[in-house]
Structures are given as C-alpha cells and as structure tokens.
Amino acid sequence: MSTAVTSYKNLIGGEWVDAVEGETMEVLNPATGEVIAEVPRGGERDVTRAVEAAAKALPDWLEKTPKDRMELLLSLADVLEEHGEELAQLESLNVGKPMWIARDEIPFTADNLRFFAGAARNLEGKAAGEYVAGYTSFLRREPLGIVVGITPWNYPLMMAIWKLGPALAAGNVQILKPAEQTPLTTLRFLELAQEVLPPGVVNVITGDGVPVGDGLVRHPDVALVSLTGDVETGKTIARTAADTLKRVHLELGGKAPMVVLDDADPEAVAAAVKIGGYFNSGQDCTASSRILVADRIYDDVMSETVSAVESLKVGDPSEADDVEMGPVISASQQERVLGFLERAVAAKATVVTGGGTVGDRGFFVAPTIVADVTQDAEIVQREVFGPVVTVQRFSSDEEALELANGVRYGLAASVFSQNVGRALSAARKLAFGTVWINEHLFPLTPEMPHGGIKESGYGKDMSLYSMEEYTRVKHVVAKLS
Numbered sequence: 266m267s268t269a270v271t272s273y274k275n276l277i278g279g280e281w282v283d284a285v286e287g288e289t290m291e292v293l294n295p296a297t298g299e300v301i302a303e304v305p306r307g308g309e310r311d312v313t314r315a316v317e318a319a320a321k322a323l324p325d326w327l328e329k330t331p332k333d334r335m336e337l338l339l340s341l342a343d344v345l346e347e348h349g350e351e352l353a354q355l356e357s358l359n360v361g362k363p364m365w366i367a368r369d370e371i372p373f374t375a376d377n378l379r380f381f382a383g384a385a386r387n388l389e390g391k392a393a394g395e396y397v398a399g400y401t402s403f404l405r406r407e408p409l410g411i412v413v414g415i416t417p418w419n420y421p422l423m424m425a426i427w428k429l430g431p432a433l434a435a436g437n438v439q440i441l442k443p444a445e446q447t448p449l450t451t452l453r454f455l456e457l458a459q460e461v462l463p464p465g466v467v468n469v470i471t472g473d474g475v476p477v478g479d480g481l482v483r484h485p486d487v488a489l490v491s492l493t494g495d496v497e498t499g500k501t502i503a504r505t506a507a508d509t510l511k512r513v514h515l516e517l518g519g520k521a522p523m524v525v526l527d528d529a530d531p532e533a534v535a536a537a538v539k540i541g542g543y544f545n546s547g548q549d550c551t552a553s554s555r556i557l558v559a560d561r562i563y564d565d566v567m568s569e570t571v572s573a574v575e576s577l578k579v580g581d582p583s584e585a586d587d588v589e590m591g592p593v594i595s596a597s598q599q600e601r602v603l604g605f606l607e608r609a610v611a612a613k614a615t616v617v618t619g620g621g622t623v624g625d626r627g628f629f630v631a632p633t634i635v636a637d638v639t640q641d642a643e644i645v646q647r648e649v650f651g652p653v654v655t656v657q658r659f660s661s662d663e664e665a666l667e668l669a670n671g672v673r674y675g676l677a678a679s680v681f682s683q684n685v686g687r688a689l690s691a692a693r694k695l696a697f698g699t700v701w702i703n704e705h706l707f708p709l710t711p712e713m714p715h716g717g718i719k720e721s722g723y724g725k726d727m728s729l730y731s732m733e734e735y736t737r738v739k740h741v742v743a744k745l746s
C-alpha cells in the first residue's frame with residue numbers, strides 16, 4: 266500500500282509559505298523507502314526573509330514578562346501533549362522509530378517545555394550591591410535577540426524543543442532549521458501551536474545544511490547558533506561563525522564507553538547493552554557503542570549480551586507494536602554503517618552477531634556486535650551511528666579507563682560495578698559530560714545538563730545551565746550621588 270504524500274510549508278512571521286524560489290524536497294519513510302511528504306527546499310532568500318520576520322517580532326516579544334513567557338511555554342506543552350499520539354505517529358513514520366519510543370518521547374518533551382516555563386521566572390545572577398563605595402552595581406540578564414536552532418534527524422521533535430524551550434524562556438526569538446531527512450514533526454507541532462504562538466517568535470526553514478543552515482550561521486543579525494549534529498558540521502559552523510563572532514553552542518557526536526568492571530552483574534550489563542546500543546537503531550549520540558569488559562567476566566557478559574541482542578525484534582514499526590528496532594534513517598546511512606563493518610572485518614575484527622541488512626526494503630541493519638578490535642581501529646575511534654557495538658577486554662580498572670577515555674569524543678559514558686567506591690572513582694576519572702552508574706542512556710531529566718567535552722562540543726542543553734547559552738549578562742552601575 267503506498268502512502269499519501271503530504272505537502273508542508275515553512276513558517277515565517279506567522280505565515281505558512283513556500284520557498285522563495287518555489288523549490289521542494291522529498292521526505293521518505295526509512296522503513297519502506299517511500300516518499301511520504303514534500304517540504305520547501307529553502308535558499309539564501311528564505312534565510313533573509315526568516316531573519317527579517319524574527320527581527321520584526323523581537324521588539325514586542327522583548328516586552329513580555331517572564332510570566333508571559335512561562336504561560337506561552339506551558340500552552341506549548343499542552344498542545345504537544347494533546348496531540349501527542351499524532352506527533353508520535355508522524356515521528357515514527359519519518360524516523361522509522363518504534364511507536365513505543367516515539368510515544369515515550371512525548372511526555373519527556375512536554376516536560377522539557379514545562380521545565381523551561383519555570384526557568385523563565387528563575388533566572389539568577391549576583392546580588393546588586395555597593396562593590397565600589399558610592400556606586401550600586403547590578404546585573405541584567407538579557408536575551409540575545411535572534412537565535413538559531415539547527416537540529417539532527419535522530420530525535421527531531423525532542424531536539425527542536427530542547428532548543429526552543431530555553432530560547433523562548435530567556436526571551437529570544439528563534440529560527441529553527443530541521444534536518445533535511447526529518448522536518449515533519451517540527452513543522453506539524455508548530456502548525457498545531459499557531460493559536461498560541463505570537464507571529465515571528467518561532468520560524469522554521471527546511472532545506473539543506475548549505476545554503477540554509479550555513480546562511481543562518483553567516484547572517485550578521487543572528488546572535489547564537491545552537492547545533493545538534495555531527496562533529497564535522499560543528500567545526501564548520503564554529504569556523505563560519507568566527508566571521509561574525511556570534512555565539513555557538515555545539516552538541517555533537519559521541520562514542521560512549523560502557524565500562525564493565527569485574528564485579529558487575531552480566532545479566533544487568535546485557536539488558537543495558539540491549540537498550541544502550543540499539544535504542545533508536547543505535548542512532549543516539551550517547552549510545553553505548555563501546556563495551557569494555559573485565560577479563561574475569563568477559564565470557565559470561567558476552568554470552569548474556571549476544572543472546573539479549575539477538576532477541577531484538579527488528580521490523581517496520583507500522584507493522585507491529587512489539588517492534589523493538591526499526592531501520593536506520595536513509596540508504597546512505599545504511600551504506601555508511603555497512604562500510605564501517607566491511608573495513609572492520611578487513612582489519613581482522615570478528616562480527617559476533619548481525620553484520621548485514623535485514624529484509625528487502627527500507628534501510629535496515631541487523632543489530633551487530635563486533636569483537637577482536639584494537640583501540641586504534643576505525644570502528645572504535647569513529648562514531649558509526651547505527652546498531653553496532655564493539656567489545657574490548659581489559660585486565661585492570663586503570664586500563665579500562667585509559668581505553669574509555671582514549672577517543673576524541675566526550676559526551677557520555679557508563680560504569681557497571683557492584684562496588685560504589687570503584688564506580689564513583691571511575692565516574693570521577695571518565696572524561697565525559699554524563700556518566701551513568703549501572704545504567705546507560707537513561708534517565709535523562711530536564712533539571713540536569715546534557716552536553717559534551719572534547720570534540721563532542723561545548724555548551725549545555727536542558728537544565729538552568731542551558732540558560733547561560735541563551736542569555737548575556739550586562740553590568741549596570743549607578744553613581745549614588
């Protein structure tokens with residue numbers, strides 16, 4: 266059965282519009298390869314138009330009180346929840362993710378909006394005071410103005426909201442640029458939100474990274490670009506942004522280690538790998554893509570883990586509710602993942618399970634475990650972003666931490682141990698932005714920051730720390746007499 270193709274428009278200044286040049290691009294269902302929608306293919310003139318619309322909306326929006334901004338964010342959360350099932354189905358169709366994942370994201374995403382509704386009224390700074398005799402100093406924490414959010418394809422709606430929440434809470438106007446593969450839920454959510462959203466406060470342009478994303482980064486009136494995406498994209502954006510010295514916030518790739526110390530419970534580890542390595546088809550920047558296991562329990566962990574991974578039900582999410590893993594996002598991503606596996610095998614790695622495609626349509630890759638890899642192997646050093654986990658062994662906690670930290674990424678890690686002291690000591694030494702103990706991937710919560718170090722980027726999503734990205738501090742000093 267072929268799916269109907271829906272046409273979407275861009276949101277600019279409260280109006281739904283085609284691209285200035287009238288071009289469009291197709292959006293696919295990765296589980297079947299079928300075209301499901303067409304969206305505008307924006308260009309440089311769309312960038313100019315969006316920045317002008319945002320600039321026009323800014324003065325009125327700047328007059329809103331924190332309470333006004335809170336009320337808007339709470340209304341947006343209500344809209345998201347009221348239409349949660351529709352948005353989850355659209356996300357599942359566009360990203361190929363199982364419905365249980367798409368459904369689980371809705372309350373968490375709404376909760377993020379509600380967290381930032383509260384944050385709008387809780388911005389902090391130093392006390393006002395007489396730091397110099399005869400003068401009172403105080404701080405104004407101000408919005409930046411026009412901010413841009415550029416989002417990836419793995420969690421399109423959630424990433425858009427992670428950027429929209431703090432941007433609006435702080436009093437900015439925003440332009441969103443969704444990934445070319447997955448713009449649908451961002452567009453649909455904002456369409457549903459039109460009745461509560463003032464015109465021009467949030468604008469969306471669909472299209473390619475260059476010229477749309479790049480045009481936004483170059484634009485002198487844009488004050489901040491917040492990207493969630495690939496490391497190379499982050500570096501390009503940081504270089505381009507240097508020309509206008511605009512602020513950049515980068516949430517980039519990862520290569521998260523799961524460090525399994527010799528007193529860990531193999532069954533718990535296997536259950537965590539099944540989720541950590543294969544949730545969202547492994548297309549998660551915090552996926553446990555490197556499992557490091559102590560020699561003493563290596564065989565037990567491997568036998569439990571291989572059977573857990575082989576039990577994953579893979580398929581088209583629209584065909585069965587109990588599908589645990591869908592396809593990867595595109596034909597090119599499928600090819601990329603298989604290319605990593607071919608090169609790993611050529612370098613003498615062993616594919617313990619998986620290793621190929623699944624079925625004869627859509628972009629599926631079997632859940633894969635690769636063993637016998639060296640620390641300098643490409644598959645250990647570079648983010649695959651697919652359902653592929655490597656396994657390495659170690660003989661001491663020190664060696665484990667050296668292997669864990671021995672990559673250019675620093676987004677997330679986990680440590681498994683029954684001994685709280687050993688686990689905490691490892692958590693201290695792991696050079697990553699998040700460390701889970703006896704868990705991997707979950708929980709995340711809006712109160713806590715999400716962000717990396719090293720080449721995983723800088724700045725934070727979620728939490729009050731993210732408000733630092735979206736605000737600037739001004740010192741006002743008054744002579745008292």
Ligand code: NAD
Pocket residue numbers: 415416417418419420442443444445472473474475477478479482492493494495496498499501502515516517518519549550648650676715716717721
């Ligand atoms: P990508 O970098 O290819 O694309 C991300 C976005 O950047 C897209 O909207 C794209 O159009 C835009 N873009 C591309 N080139 C650009 C340019 N020159 N200027 C401006 N914008 C440009 O990433 P992707 O393939 O969509 O997403 C996968 C990547 O995202 C992975 O590396 C993953 O680890 C990362 N990711 C990171 C986090 C995190 O929180 N750190 C979360 C999710 C995904």
